[in-house]
Amino acid sequence: MSPWLEKQRHLIDFTLASLARRKTRNLGLLLVYTLLVFVLASLTLFSNALRTEAQYVLAGSPEVILQRMVAGRHDLIPPGYLDKIGRIRGVQKKEGRLWGYYYDPVLNANYTFMARPASEVADGMIMVGEALARERGLAKNNTISFRSYSGKLFTFEVAAVLSPDAELLSADLVLLAEGDFRRFFEYPEGHYTDIALSVANPQEVRNVAAKLTAALPDSRPILREEVQRTYQSIFDWREGIMLTVLAGAILAFAILAWEKAAGLSAEEKREIGILKAIGWETGDVIRMKVWEGLLISLTAFLLGFLTAYVHVFHFGAAIFEPVLKGWSVLYPKFALVPAIDGLQVATLFFFTVFPYTAAVLVPIWRAAITDPDAVMR
Amino acid sequence: MIELSNIRKAFNQGQSNEYWALHGIDLAIEAGKVTAFRGPSGSGKTTLLTIVGCLSRPTSGRVRFKGEDISALPERFLTDIRRQSFGFVFQQFNLIKGLSALENVILPAFPTGRPRAKLVAAATELFERLQLAHRLQARVEWLSGGEQQRVAIARALINDPEVIIADEPTANLDTALSKEFMAILERFTEAGKTVLLTSHDPLVVESSAVHRVVGMRDGRLTGE
Ligand SMILES: Nc1ncnc2c1ncn2[C@@H]1O[C@H](COP(=O)(O)OP(=O)(O)OP(=O)(O)O)[C@@H](O)[C@H]1O
Ligand SMILES: [Mg+2]
Numbered sequence: 001m002s003p004w005l006e007k008q009r010h011l012i013d014f015t016l017a018s019l020a021r022r023k024t025r026n027l028g029l030l031l032v033y034t035l036l037v038f039v040l041a042s043l044t045l046f047s048n049a050l051r052t053e054a055q056y057v058l059a060g061s062p063e064v065i066l067q068r069m070v071a072g073r074h075d076l077i078p079p080g081y082l083d084k085i086g087r088i089r090g091v092q093k094k095e096g097r098l099w100g101y102y103y104d105p106v107l108n109a110n111y112t113f114m115a116r117p118a119s120e121v122a123d124g125m126i127m128v129g130e131a132l133a134r135e136r137g138l139a140k141n142n143t144i145s146f147r148s149y150s151g152k153l154f155t156f157e158v159a160a161v162l163s164p165d166a167e168l169l170s171a172d173l174v175l176l177a178e179g180d181f182r183r184f185f186e187y188p189e190g191h192y193t194d195i196a197l198s199v200a201n202p203q204e205v206r207n208v209a210a211k212l213t214a215a216l217p218d219s220r221p222i223l224r225e226e227v228q229r230t231y232q233s234i235f236d237w238r239e240g241i242m243l244t245v246l247a248g249a250i251l252a253f254a255i256l257a258w259e260k261a262a263g264l265s266a267e268e269k270r271e272i273g274i275l276k277a278i279g280w281e282t283g284d285v286i287r288m289k290v291w292e293g294l295l296i297s298l299t300a301f302l303l304g305f306l307t308a309y310v311h312v313f314h315f316g317a318a319i320f321e322p323v324l325k326g327w328s329v330l331y332p333k334f335a336l337v338p339a340i341d342g343l344q345v346a347t348l349f350f351f352t353v354f355p356y357t358a359a360v361l362v363p364i365w366r367a368a369i370t371d372p373d374a375v376m377r
Numbered sequence: 378m379i380e381l382s383n384i385r386k387a388f389n390q391g392q393s394n395e396y397w398a399l400h401g402i403d404l405a406i407e408a409g410k411v412t413a414f415r416g417p418s419g420s421g422k423t424t425l426l427t428i429v430g431c432l433s434r435p436t437s438g439r440v441r442f443k444g445e446d447i448s449a450l451p452e453r454f455l456t457d458i459r460r461q462s463f464g465f466v467f468q469q470f471n472l473i474k475g476l477s478a479l480e481n482v483i484l485p486a487f488p489t490g491r492p493r494a495k496l497v498a499a500a501t502e503l504f505e506r507l508q509l510a511h512r513l514q515a516r517v518e519w520l521s522g523g524e525q526q527r528v529a530i531a532r533a534l535i536n537d538p539e540v541i542i543a544d545e546p547t548a549n550l551d552t553a554l555s556k557e558f559m560a561i562l563e564r565f566t567e568a569g570k571t572v573l574l575t576s577h578d579p580l581v582v583e584s585s586a587v588h589r590v591v592g593m594r595d596g597r598l599t600g601e
Contacts, residue, residue, distance in 0.1 A: 003490025010487035014480075021475030267474075274471045277432055278485040278532065279460025281453060373433040375471050377423065 011284065015291040030300055037304025037352050038311070039249050042319070044344045045312045052339040054231045058224060062196035063205055065222045066212060079190030081216065088211050090204035096192030098181050102146065102174070107135050111172045115181035123177045125159040131171035133161045148184050156180070250351065269367050276372035285368040286361065293357040301353055305345075313338045378408035378571055379429060379540070384438035386424055386596075398424040400596040401438070407589075408539070411562055411572040415582050416593030422575040423544055425593070429573060430463045430542045431455040460488065464533030466543040470525045472517040472532075478504075478524075479513045482531045489536065496535070503531040507561070523554040530561065541565060543574040547581055555580050562586045 019026050066085075068075050082096055098115035111132060121127060128138055138144060138158050145155045162173060181187060197212075199205050202225070209221040272285055311317060386399040398421045406412055406429075414422045427433045428440060431447065434455075440448040447458060464485075472481050482503065483496040504510045507527040512520060517528060526549065533541055547555040555578065563586045565572055576582055582590050592599035 005490075006492055007488060007490035010490070010493070013493070014484070014487060017476055017480060270471075271473055274473060275484070276456070277459075277465055277467075277471070279456060279536065280485075280488055281456045284488050371433045373427040375432075375467060 007284075008287075011288045012291055015288055015295060018288075019292065019295065026296065030296055030303075033296065033300035033352075033356070034304040034307070036249055037301050037348070038308045040246060040348055040352065041305045041308035042311050042317060043246060044348055045308055045340070046317045048341050048344055049312060049339050054228075058228055058231070061224055061227075063199040063202075063224050064197040064208060064212070066195040066197065066216070066219050067222065068194075068216075068219045070218070076188070077192040077195055081192075081219075082195060085195070085212065085215055088208055088215075090199050090201055090208055091197050092200050093198040095196055097194050097196050098178060098187065099193050100185055100187075104146070109135075109172065111174050113174045113176060113181060113184070115178040116175045118177055118179075121159065121175050121177045123179055124155075124157060125177065126156040126180075127160045127162055127173075127175040128158060129162050129171045129173040132174070133158070146184070148186070150186055154180070154184055270375065272364070272367045273370075273372050273375040276368070277375045282368045286365060289360060289364040290357065293360040294353075297353040297356045301349060304352075305348075309338070309340075378443060379406040380404070380439075380441040381406075381425075381429070382439045382441075384425070384428060384435045384440065386421075386428065386433075387436045390436060398596050399428075399435070402596075402598060404591065404598065406571065406573065408571050409566060409569050410588040411566055411574070411586055412589045412591060413582050413587045414573070414575040414591050414593055415577070416599070420593040421596040422593055424596075426542050426544055426573060426575060430465060430540075431459040432465075460485065460536055462539050464536065464538035464541045466526070466529050466533050466541065466546050468545040468548055470529040470549075472525060472528055474518050475516065477514050478509070478517055478520065478528045478531075481517055481528055482535055485532060486535050499535060500531065503534055506564075507531055522549050523551075523557075526550060526554070526558070530558075538570070540571045540573065543572065545575055545577070547576060547578050552580065559584045559586045 066077075068077050068081070077096060082094060085094060100113050102111045102113050103109075104111055116127075126144075128136075133139070136144065138161070140158055140160060142158045143155055144158065145153050147153050156176065162175075176184070182189065197208065199208050205223055205225060209223055212219065212221045275285055276282070311319065381402050381404045384399055384402040385397065388394075388396045388398060402425060414425065416422055424433075428435050435448055438448065439446055442458065442462070447455065450458075473484065476484075479497065479500055482500045483493075486496050486499075501510065501513065504513055507530060509524060509527050509531070512524055512528075517525060520528065526546070533543075547558055550558065559581065562572055562574075562584075566586070566588075574581070574587075581587065
């Protein structure tokens with residue numbers, strides 16, 4: 001091995017021994033540091049994942065959804081409504097949608113049942129979301145029975161398990177034929193849950209909405225861009241809270257780093273003097289301390305980030321739940337799809353590892369450049 | 378081997394508490410001999426040793442080491458010379474707490490990049506010569522004063538220096554251990570090493586192991 005490599009090895013050996021010598025102090029430091037990275041990383045991962053979710057949800061949803069209101073409440077679309085809309089300029093497609101929730105006592109969970117045209121799902125067949133299939137142990141060609149709200153038992157055959165790439169959307173989804181849907185829920189013939197309209201030109205969406213309201217005064221158009229704005233404002237509000245927490249965390253971190261920086265103990269200074277007196281160069285001392293700083297900050301970063309990842313994507317950010325409860329208004333139930341933004345990771349890395357290492361180095365450097373003759377007294 | 382000419386050293390130069398610890402020292406130190414500095418407290422013995430051992434620089438004057446003027450060299454070169462040519466035994470031993478005796482001893486050799494196995498072998502041999510082999514793995518704060526001193530001596534020798542500098546080496550030792558130290562000194566000179574030490578201790582200064590005694594007072598030499 002080259003002397004240079006040997007030397008680095010020696011430095012790392014000594015660094016490890018030094019860290020072990022001040023075990024409680026370094027473990028404490030590591031703990032605080034890890035905690036900090038954990039909080040910061042959880043926030044970043046969480047907000048990023050939410051954003052990704054929202055994009056998914058919105059990308060798949062139609063530009064305008066028309067709901068009928070009765071006494072201020074969402075009601076079924078009666079027969080003939082689709083025709084009453086007539087032709088509106090800019091509307092490419094309009095279709096009545098059929099969907100509802102089904103409570104499955106076996107899993108204690110709510111599924112979303114949605115009717116599809118016969119060309120997609122045949123009578124007696126269903127397509128199920130990946131998570132649901134997993135939980136109920138379903139595969140293609142299996143059969144499953146659901147007891148309807150009226151007490152009748154319906155048996156379906158699984159035609160396919162939906163692809164998992166948009167888990168949030170499809171996790172609890174059951175797609176079935178329109179006829180099956182109506183029979184299962186005893187949904188009145190000719191009625192729909194709502195009407196979806198596709199509008200190609202975003203500029204026309206408001207006009208379309210105005211015309212819809214004029215044609216059907218008892219209905220309410222929901223625009224995707226408005227939903228988007230609602231999401232956005234909720235995001236902004238959440239992010240405000242998060243930023244406050246973030247700022248607090250960074251402040252705490254700065255204090256920690258500063259204390260570490262200012263608090264280069266007499267013992268440490270003496271040791272630096274000894275090392276220099278017995279033949280270590282200023283550079284060696286600094287390199288050793290760089291190893292020390294990097295070791296602590298990298299370990300903390302990795303530990304913190306991994307626990308944050310598990311926390312956000314496997315435990316649904318359980319710790320933040322009190323702050324983020326409002327989400328359940330938007331999503332009856334949701335699991336975040338793991339999404340990591342490289343830039344965010346880099347930012348986080350920069351703001352945690354870099355200042356610490358820098359803060360540690362300044363006082364070391366100052367101690368290391370002084371003449372070592374003080375150790376003689 | 379070492380020549381000092383007109384060495385002057387000021388602390389806090391230019392400030393109100395400016396203090397001149399050395400006022401023009403001229404001295405030539407022979408290789409392979411033990412030279413002892415004797416003098417009252419505050420006479421500048423330690424200060425002189427730090428200058429000879431490249432731990433600090435004189436305010437004025439020249440230090441020649443093996444014919445080369447080292448008083449004007451930059452820090453990096455001084456460190457190199459210090460590591461290769463000088464071994465220090467400090468008055469307070471200055472061992473690093475929490476590390477084993479072995480780790481303390483091989484520490485000065487880390488910057489040289491010698492493989493660890495070789496260092497451990499060299500250290501083990503030194504410990505055997507100093508009758509300390511059984512304490513190799515002990516943490517230094519558990520060692521007795523005499524044991525600590527022998528660890529400090531082993532550390533001074535790990536890079537096989539030509540010059541050993543010992544400041545008040547026996548100040549913390551009883552008579553028996555002091556005598557043992559003098560015996561070790563004799564072995565150094567037999568091995569051709571140069572030793573510089575300071576001491577108040579008559580046992581050291583009058584010992585046959587010491588070839589030359591230099592007196593100091595108020596930052597000046599007072600003759601042999
Ligand atoms: N860093 C310093 N700043 C100011 N004064 C100093 C400094 N170091 C040493 N001195 C002064 O220089 C003088 C010589 O000190 P030095 O340590 O060389 O004495 P010494 O001969 O080794 O004494 P002792 O026998 O007590 O160890 C002393 O008066 C001391 O107070
Ligand atoms: Mg002294």
